[in-house]
Every structure is written in C-alpha cells, then in structure tokens.
Amino acid sequence: MSRETGRKVIASNKKARHDYAVLRTYEAGLVLAGTEVKSLREGRASLVDAFAGEHNGELLLYGLHIAEYGYGSWTNHAPRRTRKLLLHKSEIAKILAQLRDGNGLTLVPLSMYFNEGWAKVELAMARGLRSYDKRQVLAERDAQREIAREMGRRLKGRTG
Numbered sequence: 001m002s003r004e005t006g007r008k009v010i011a012s013n014k015k016a017r018h019d020y021a022v023l024r025t026y027e028a029g030l031v032l033a034g035t036e037v038k039s040l041r042e043g044r045a046s047l048v049d050a051f052a053g054e055h056n057g058e059l060l061l062y063g064l065h066i067a068e069y070g071y072g073s074w075t076n077h078a079p080r081r082t083r084k085l086l087l088h089k090s091e092i093a094k095i096l097a098q099l100r101d102g103n104g105l106t107l108v109p110l111s112m113y114f115n116e117g118w119a120k121v122e123l124a125m126a127r128g129l130r131s132y133d134k135r136q137v138l139a140e141r142d143a144q145r146e147i148a149r150e151m152g153r154r155l156k157g158r159t160g
Contacts, residue, residue, distance in 0.1 A: 004117040010040050012111040013047035018134065020108055020126035026095070029086035030061070030119050033077045035069035040119055042070075045112055052085060052107035052123055054096055059085040061109065061121065085121065098125060 032040070039045070044067035052061050061083045068076045087095070098105055110122045129137075 008114045010043055010112045011045040011047050013109055016108045016110055021129055022124040022126050024125045026123045028121050028123055031084040032119055035072040036066050036077050039066050039069045047109050050109045059092055061085055
C-alpha cells in the first residue's frame with residue numbers, strides 16, 4: 001500500500017475569512033479516532049461552527065463536525081466531540097499568550113486537509129470584523145474587479 005503524497009483538502013471555512021481579519025496562520029495536527037479518519041477520507045466534515053480554545057494548557061478544537069462513518073459499528077465516534085490539537089510547545093505558548101491578552105483575538109479553523117497522509121487543520125489567529133469593515137472589504141473587492149476589467153478592455157484595444 002503506497003503512502004499518500006501532496007495535499008488533499010477535506011473542508012474549508014469560507015465564512016471565517018469573511019467574518020474575521022486573519023492575522024497569522026498555523027498548521028496543527030489532530031488527535032483522531034479510526035472511524036473519524038475513515039469519514040474524513042470520504043470528505044465528510046464541516047468547520048462551520050468550529051473554534052479552538054484552551055483547556056489545561058492544551059489547545060482543543062470545539063464544534064468540528066465529522067460525520068459518523070457509514071460502515072462503523074459500536075466503535076463509531078461522536079460527531080461533534082472535542083478534539084485535541086497537536087502543535088509544538090513553543091507555538092502553544094505563543095498562541096495562549098496572545099489569546100489571554102484580552103485584545104479580542106480568537107483562534108478559528110480555516111481549512112482541514114490531508115498532508116502527506118496526516119490530517120491537519122489550518123488555524124488562524126484572527127480578529128472579528130464589524131459590519132462596516134465587511135462592507136469596506138466588499139467595496140474594495142468590487143473596485144479591484146472593475147479596474148481589472150477596464151485594464152483588460154484597454155489591452156484588447158477596446159475603450160469603454
């Protein structure tokens with residue numbers, strides 16, 4: 001049996017990039033049960049309500065939904081159980097220091113993927129955006145799109 005190579009995305013949290021300003025990203029491993037891995041290989045996971053937090057000096061992932069494995073028996077896992085995140089001690093210490101500062105930062109999962117056969121989560125140290133910030137981002141994106149469209153027209157020789 002050959003080992004997987006490369007990166008295979010399982011799930012992504014598109015709403016997180018809309019609701020939060022991403023300051024820094026981390027890659028973390030997960031402690032999983034056997035049926036969870038089999039369910040992830042089928043792509044049956046959701047990061048919609050997931051967030052990371054501290055418990056006894058460790059980082060845990062709450063609210064991650066991994067559907068029950070279809071062919072599992074009594075060994076099946078609970079879909080929304082709390083899962084431990086695997087990071088280096090120094091990274092955990094830095095993250096916990098930032099979270100404890102009380103500066104409004106939170107740890108949000110952006111995506112979940114297999115990297116070289118290992119299940120990983122991309123976490124973001126993020127600050128929540130207010131509604132006017134979101135409107136400003138949308139306006140900037142529309143302006144950039146319009147500029148690109150006009151540049152394309154000019155390069156083709158058509159003026160609008």
